[in-house]
Ligand SMILES: Nc1ncnc2c1ncn2[C@@H]1O[C@H](COP(=O)(O)OP(=O)(O)O)[C@@H](O)[C@H]1O
């Protein structure tokens with residue numbers, strides 16, 4: 049795991065996100081010179097043999113002036129209409145700007161559902177992979193025109209982090225209107241620049257606001273969530289201004305560098321930890337909770353006290369300890385309707401009473417991601433299935449990921 053900027057300079061594949069604040073002039077129109085300057089930097093990066101994926105905001109901002117809107121629309125319907133108009137203008141500009149450097153772009157408009165549902169996630173993954181193989185620069189934005197309030201990011205910061213996962217990027221560069229993280233909003237007297245963040249402990253006492261610029265969304269709060277998603281799974285992040293994009297990609301000390309805090313993990317686990325929308329909850333007894341937290345044991349029905357929600361086998365659920373804290377997420381192996389009859393029962397009993405299909409774990413350890421670690425490692429015998437009398441399992445290393453919470 050690298051704690052130096054060379055990780056950015058040497059990244060084979062980099063996701064670069066540019067925010068609305070950097071693409072919009074004071075008149076509210078799309079800042080075309082800023083867009084072209086970024087494209088020149090990305091084209092250089094491509095020429096140097098690196099892959100780039102661009103996550104770009106600016107669709108709504110681009111439509112403010114053409115539609116004669118007084119400012120960023122607050123209601124969903126107008127925001128959607130503006131995005132529909134603005135996205136066309138935005139991608140036309142990118143297509144022309146990249147063409148000047150002999151490069152083609154491919155547009156991907158994603159909704160939160162594309163990172164929430166595994167089949168959608170895989171589709172996005174396949175498209176990005178193929179575009180890169182074809183030498184195309186993927187240009188990604190949220191599909192604002194169809195995203196509804198319940199299922200949308202709203203900002204592009206978290207989308208960029210999830211795109212980094214989907215694409216297995218080696219680095220994430222967030223470009224905004226401030227040169228990195230400050231101890232408090234930068235216009236506050238006495239606010240100081242922070243060049244390096246090595247983990248959550250370095251963020252103690254930092255004051256960030258969710259209020260973005262007039263055109264941006266989410267402010268620094270969503271940027272730090274984005275950072276948390278990326279760094280927890282091994283992706284280093286630089287946060288800086290659009291004007292510093294070239295220097296940031298070259299590994300120069302601009303903005304704020306966030307070192308990775310966790311290891312790369314499987315896509316399934318990333319999806320489960322950061323993107324999946326849980327469909328229900330399994331309430332674990334003390335022993336099962338400890339075993340799951342200690343060594344990532346499979347969860348058997350004997351260790352479960354209660355089930356909440358309506359879900360089908362294969363859907364994501366939260367695993368909750370007796371104190372009500374969510375400790376893990378997993379893909380459940382049974383429909384919710386079948387689970388009450390299994391609760392508290394040992395596998396041998398279930399196999400004898402209900403047949404062979406009912407001796408499997410409620411959540412298999414391979415389908416589980418730990419969100420909250422136990423205070424210490426589990427004792428030697430806790431690597432058996434949680435709540436279980438079944439097969440013994442090996443304890444496994446876990447990424448130690450921390451979830452972002454529900455995605456808006
Ligand atoms: N601690 C902080 N450090 C740096 N910027 C901060 C902080 N807290 C709030 N901000 C604000 O976050 C804003 C950037 O967010 P936003 O407008 O959403 O940008 P973008 O459109 O690029 O995503 C900055 O203009 C800055 O005022």
Ligand SMILES: N[C@@H](CCC(=O)OP(=O)(O)O)C(=O)O
Nearest residue numbers: 067068105106107108204265
């Ligand atoms: N998808 C929206 C982007 C929303 C937005 O402004 O996000 P951000 O640049 O992260 O503040 C658009 O294209 O207008």
